Amino acid sequence: MADILTSVFRTFMSQTDVNKDVTVVPHSDSSVSSSVLLPGDSSVSSSVLLLGDSSISRSLLLLSAVMAASELGVRVVFFTQTQIQSLPVSLQKCVPSPESLKKIKFSYPRTLGDLLQQVAGLHESQNTSPTPPSLIIVDRLEGFLGGNHSEDQTCAAHLSALLCDTSSFLTQILKQRSPSSAPCRLIASFRSDVDSEHAGGESSATDPILDVLDRYFQMRCTLDRDRSYEAAAAGLKELWKVYLSATGITEDACTKEREDRPAAAPKEWQLSISPDGSMEFKMA
Template sequence: MTDILTGVFRTFTSKTDVKKDLTVVPASACSALLLGDSSISRSVLLLSAVTAASELGVRVVFFAQTQIQSLPVSLKKCVPSLSPESLKKIKFSYPRTLEELLQQVASLHESQNTSPTPPSLIIVDRLEGYLGGTHSGDKSSAAHLSALLCDSAAFLTQILKERSPSSAPCRLIASYRSEVDSDYAGGESSATDHILDVLDRYFQMRCTLDRDRSYEAAAAGLQELWHVYLSASSITEDCTTDSETRPAVAKEWQLLISADGSMEFKMA
């Protein structure tokens, strides 16, 4: 199983991209940090959860600080025939504080959360809501939370492997919006965000969403156009299974949102 984000991009690729070589995907990674506007990042996280549940048939646990009342219009457009059985594979949890989130992530080690099948994907929406500002205490909290998330994913991977040696590892995706600079041109912030520095030490891949506000995007009849930059962090451990090969890296995709709310991806 390639990483979930790449699977989403390929599943919902623009029809105009069908002749392109879509086998060029980011290096397989167990953890990814999604950076950018919170509204679009939540849509991508939900699309990842739905893709994992419906296309791969795996269990997903989705942590969010605010309750998700309904699926975004864009997601309904992408997956119009989403079955209730697929949605049942996604467990939504709503911890309101960092302490509650830590407790709920730690509970993933308990037997009731690994039986009959442990989750294969952990998603955390809007880390900034749990981590607050950029002082040293928040950096410690960021390190504590990140370490616990990675440890939980590793623990669940071990359980999955024990039950089926060919199982893919448990993946981890979290979103974060920096208070320092909301525009990550080309995946780089123009100022230092110490929380982001900490997160980058734990998450293997960074996926940055940068909105294109140019005239060309509007002239193309798109409601929104986002550049999706993919880059590896300093962590180099490979999470591919024995049956997987480590693919090349695609540096940029584009996310196109039409006037009717439908979403599709294309390689830049």
């Protein structure tokens, strides 16, 4: 899943960085090469937890969904409690085709029970035929939890286990139908109640629910507001630091992934958001 996120970053890179990286497709084209997405690479982490600001997280989730549907041509299931009113501004400037948008199924569960039932329903034959989803997205996990930390830890573990099991189940079906298929990716966003300062993507305070989620998600993508002098000098633009870090996978697995992939993606990015809401990424 981190490959799709980093492809989003590369697609909406600043023109300065595009000139440094000849493999990046310009923003105006909005297409992504298969060499960037690595769709058949089983070593790519297949689950990512997006941590930070809810509105920015939702925009990144939508960008990921549209990119997977339009560039990879795969089915996407997008779970969220609130209706999607409009696409992010960055997408409005390069509107995807209606046919590709039809590959995204939006579901609106209101409660944790609704979400569990709908995720479990992805195992049923009518949802896996003719083509099962290749990307599962859950927007704002915290909205499905009740506020009682002890109970929420149990609920978070139950939901995460079901999501990972469903992703694994759909991966098996995809592989049966086409051995070269990529695994079914999973990406979810979460806004922690714990106010923390991030250093390289790591939190300085502990959130017990986040600790539970990290056991199930292989990677974490952390959004951290940049309040440095450079950010202040940027004027009206908001600047954010974006960190990619391993969580639920072992050190040996991380080492193997680095060895298997000679050109690893950058682990830190800078995101600038203009007053109109458009996003632009730079490699840090």
